[in-house]
Amino acid sequence: xxxxxxxxxxxxxxxxxxxxxxxxxxxxxxxxxxxxxxxxxxxxxxxxxxxxxxxxxxxxxxxxxxxxxxxxxxxxxxxxxxxxxxxxxxxxxxxxxxxxxxxxxxxxxxxxxxxxxxxxxxxxxxxxxxxxxxxxxxxxxxxxxxxxxxxxxxxxxxxxxxxxxxxxxxxxxxxxxxxxxxxxxxxxxxxxxxxxxxxxxxxxxxxxxxxxxxxxxxxxxxxxxxxx
Ligand code: NI
Ligand code: MN
Numbered sequence: 001x002x003x004x005x006x007x008x009x010x011x012x013x014x015x016x017x018x019x020x021x022x023x024x025x026x027x028x029x030x031x032x033x034x035x036x037x038x039x040x041x042x043x044x045x046x047x048x049x050x051x052x053x054x055x056x057x058x059x060x061x062x063x064x065x066x067x068x069x070x071x072x073x074x075x076x077x078x079x080x081x082x083x084x085x086x087x088x089x090x091x092x093x094x095x096x097x098x099x100x101x102x103x104x105x106x107x108x109x110x111x112x113x114x115x116x117x118x119x120x121x122x123x124x125x126x127x128x129x130x131x132x133x134x135x136x137x138x139x140x141x142x143x144x145x146x147x148x149x150x151x152x153x154x155x156x157x158x159x160x161x162x163x164x165x166x167x168x169x170x171x172x173x174x175x176x177x178x179x180x181x182x183x184x185x186x187x188x189x190x191x192x193x194x195x196x197x198x199x200x201x202x203x204x205x206x207x208x209x210x211x212x213x214x215x216x217x218x219x220x221x222x223x224x225x226x227x228x
Contacts, residue, residue, distance in 0.1 A: 001054065002133040004160060007040070008032035009053060010142070012162060019043045019099035022067075023128070023139050023162075026056025030115045032195050037061045037143040044097065045046035045073040045128030046130070047113035048141030050078065050122030053195070059084045070102055074123025078113065091126055100131035106150055107143035109170070135159040135228055138183060145175035150182040151212035160228045164192035165206045166199030173201060177209040187216050187228055 005013045007025075009032050014021045022042040027033040030053070037057035045067050046156075047058045062069050062084035069079045069086045076086035089095060094103035109125035127141040129152060138152060138161040152158075161183050164170035170192055171179060180188050188210055193201040207217035218226050 001227055002135045002137065002160075002228050003225050004137070004189065004220070006034075006191075006222050008034055008188075008219035008222035010048075010164070010192045011056065012139070012189075012191075013040060013042070014132055014137055016099060019132070021046060021099065021130070021132065024048055024054040024056065024081070024141070024167070025058050025061055026053045028057050030056070030195065032222045038064070039076075041065065042067045044099070045069045046102065046128050046139070047075060047079075048107065048127060048168045049109060049125035049140070050113045050120070051066075051074050051111065051142070052114070054142065055079075055113065055122075068221050070128075072104065072111070072123040073124055075111065078111065078120060078122050091124060093155045101141060102131075103129040104139075104163065105129055105138070106146070106148065109142040109144070109145055119212075127199060128156075137228075138162070138185065140164060142181070145171050145179055147182070149179050153183060158183055159184040160187045160189060162189045162191050165190040166193040168198040170199075173206045173209060177213070180210045181213050181217050187201065187218055188228075189218050189220055189221075189226075189227075 073088040076088035103126040107125040111125040112118040128139040165176040
């Protein structure tokens with residue numbers, strides 16, 4: 001059993017009662033965030049790519065809490081250069097952790113730190129297939145639809161898939177529904193659909209679409225959590 005909690009936008013915690021993982025900890029400057037980075041104690045920080053609405057507070061959280069950042073090697077190199085603890089991995093690779101395991105999955109998206117001084121490339125964007133608390137969680141990250149999503153589970157049952165539905169930068173509702181059809185998770189949680197205007201979508205429309213496939217959709221408002 002794991003508890004998945006939405007902290008706003010694409011940030012979630014996954015907790016099994018012993019370990020707490022945070023995914024894409026963008027809290028400072030996030031109008032949908034329900035707390036700040038000092039309000040949540042974490043053991044591991046998973047970062048899907050370098051964009052500000054995902055990397056977010058990862059580096060200061062790692063520095064302050066000692067929790068390592070798990071991500072692709074280039075992003076980890078960038079974070080390590082700023083003093084963070086890191087576990088550098090890459091797409092297709094899996095690794096065991098005290099809570100279970102993490103495998104990096106492909107994502108069709110960019111990855112860079114972008115600020116006033118320009119763009120720093122941080123490798124490929126990724127998703128995560130996480131084993132924690134006897135559950136399998138697929139966090140797609142920011143991505144467009146791709147057919148090889150059908151291969152991600154590979155005989156394992158995905159208990160919960162967290163899929164972006166906001167369109168413009170990622171899959172929209174129609175493509176995310178196709179993704180759910182390929183992944184066949186027990187539960188799907190829509191994400192990345194509210195924070196700013198071009199991605200503002202109705203998660204209820206997505207829930208209706210996946211209900212037709214026999215997949216349970218749980219819509220988590222920021223601050224809400226669900227047990228899977
Ligand atoms: Ni992005
Ligand atoms: Mn994003």
